[in-house]
Amino acid sequence: MQAKATSKVRTASQSHGCKTCTDNKHSELQNSNISIIASISFQYSQHYTSKHPPTAAYNLQMKSSKEVSSSQIGRKQQISGRTNLPPSPPRLPLIGNLHQLGAFLHQSLAALSRLHGPVMLLHLGNVPTLVVSSPDAASDVLRHQDVVCAGRPAITPAKILLDGDIAFGPYGEYWRQLRKICSVHLLSSKRVQSYRRAREEEVAAMAAAIAARASTTINLSEIIYSFTNDLICRVVSGKFKRAEGRSRVFAELIHQNSELLVAVYLGDYFPWLGWVDGLLGYVTRARKIRKRWEELLDQVVKEHADRSSSNIDGHDEKEEEKDFVDVLMSLQDKNEFVLEPGNLKSLLIDIFGGGTDTTYITLGWAMVELVRNPLVMQKLQEEVRRIANRKSLVKEEDLHQMTYLLAVIKEVLRLHPPLPLLLPRETLNDCMIQGYSIPKKTVILVNAWAIGRDPKHWDAPEEFRPERFLDGTVDFNGTDFRYMPFGSGRRVCPGLQFAIASLELALANLVHQFDWELPAGMEKEEFHTREAPGLVAEREGKLHLVAKPWSDCSKE
C-alpha cells in the first residue's frame, strides 16, 4: 500500500540550527530579506485584496491540495492554454507569486504544484520561473531540452563571489572548458581513486575524535563537518592543510559563501530594488569575503609555485595524491588550460563549496535516519561488521561488497537531497516542455525533493526503506528521472564519484566502530527530521548523540 505524501510547509520564524554558526547569523541573513519580501508582499496583498476581492481561482488555490480535483486543474490549464504557457497560480502586481512561498522553498513549491500541476509557471518578482515536479517534465528539461535549459540565472552573490566559476557560470565554450578540467583532470574516477589514502586517514581522524569522547554526548554535526572540510582542504591544497589554522579559515569562508549564496538578493527579483541590497550591506559583505578568498588562494598558489620550483621537501611529481592546485598548475605549465588567475580561484572556491556542505548534510541525515530506524541500523551494522571482519577500520577495498550500505546512502539522498531544487537552470532560447511554450530566459527549478517523495512513483515514500534500492535498478547517475539528487544532463554534478566514495567510507566506519544512542533523557520522538529554512535541505539543529565503541572491533 502506498502512503500519502505529507506537506510540511512551515513558517520562516522557526529556529535554525546551522552547522557552524552559533549566533544564528545564517538564518538572520536569509530571513531578513525574506521578511522584507514578505512584508512588501503582505502590504501589497492587503492593498490588492481590499480592492479586488479574491477570485474563485484564488480561493481554490487556498484550499487544501487534496480537495482540488484534476478537472479544476484542467480548467485552469485551459485558461492559460490560450497562450500555451504552463498554468500559474494567480499573482499579485509587482511581487508576482512571491507571497505564496515560504522559507522552505521546495516544500512550498511542492504544495503549489499539487494545486497547479507538475509544470507550473511562477513569477518571482520580475523573474518568470518554471517549476517542474514530475519525472516526465524533468526528463524534458534535463534530457530532451538539456542544451536549451543548460543556462544558469545570473544571481548577484554568485557574480561577486564566484565570477568565472563553473557551477553558476553561463553555459558556453568557457564553461565547457571548466567542465572538462573537472571531469577529466580533477574529479575523474582515476583521480578520485588517487585520494583513497586521504579519505582513509581523514575517516580515521574522525573516528578517533569520536572515540576520544566515547559514551558522552557529542556534537556529531561538528565532527562530521570537520571531516568533510579537512578532506576537501587536503584534496584541493593538500600539503598545506595542516598549516596553522588554515583548515579553519577555509571552513569559515566556505560557510560565509554558503550563507551569502542562499540569501535572497532583492535586486535579483526587483531590479529597481537593487539599492536595498547595497543599503543592507550584503554587496559589501560579499565583496569582502571574495577579497579574503583571493588573499588566501593567492598565498596557496604561490606556495605551490615556490615548492614546485625549488622542490624543497623532495615533493615528486607522481600522480599519487597530487592535489587540485598541483593539477591545475601543471595544466597551466603545459599550456593545456590557461585560466585567468581570478577564474582559477573561482573554480577552487566552487570545489570547496560543492564538496563540503553537500557531503556534510548527507552524512548527518544518514545518522538521523539510522538512529530513528533501529532495524535498518542493525541490518547495516551486520553487513559492515561481517565484511570488515573485526578490522579496526573499514577500508575502501571492503566497500564494493557492501550493497546495503549503498542502498542506505541512496535512500538518504532520496528523502533528503541536499539541493532539493538542484541548482537553478535558465532557458537559453524558447523551448517546449510537456507541450507548453517556455520563453527564453525563464528560470527552471526541478523539484527533486518532491519527485523523490511522490506516491505516484514510490511506495510509502515518507518511510526510510533502503530495501527499495537493493535490486540496483535505480541509480543516482541522472538516467532515472524519479531520482536525481545529483541532477542530470550536461550540468549533472561532476563530484558524484568523489561524494559517494567519501560518504560510503565515512558511514561504514561510523556504524562499524560505534553503536549509537540518544543522549540520556531524549525521547526518540524528539529526534526529529525537521529541516532548517533555506535553499539547502539541512536538518534543523545540531546532531547530539552518544557513541559506544563496539567491543568486538580490533584495537590495533
Ligand code: HEM
Ligand atoms: C552528496 C553530495 C553532492 C550532491 C547531492 C550534489 C548535488 C549537485 C547538484 C544537484 C548539482 C546541480 C546539477 C544540475 O544542475 O543538474 C551539482 C552541481 C555541481 N556539483 Fe555537486 N553535489 C555533491 C557533491 C559534490 C562534490 C563532492 C563536488 C566537488 C568536489 C561537487 C561539485 C559540483 C559542481 C562543480 C557543480 C556544478 C556543475 C555545473 O554547473 O556544470 N559536488 N551538485
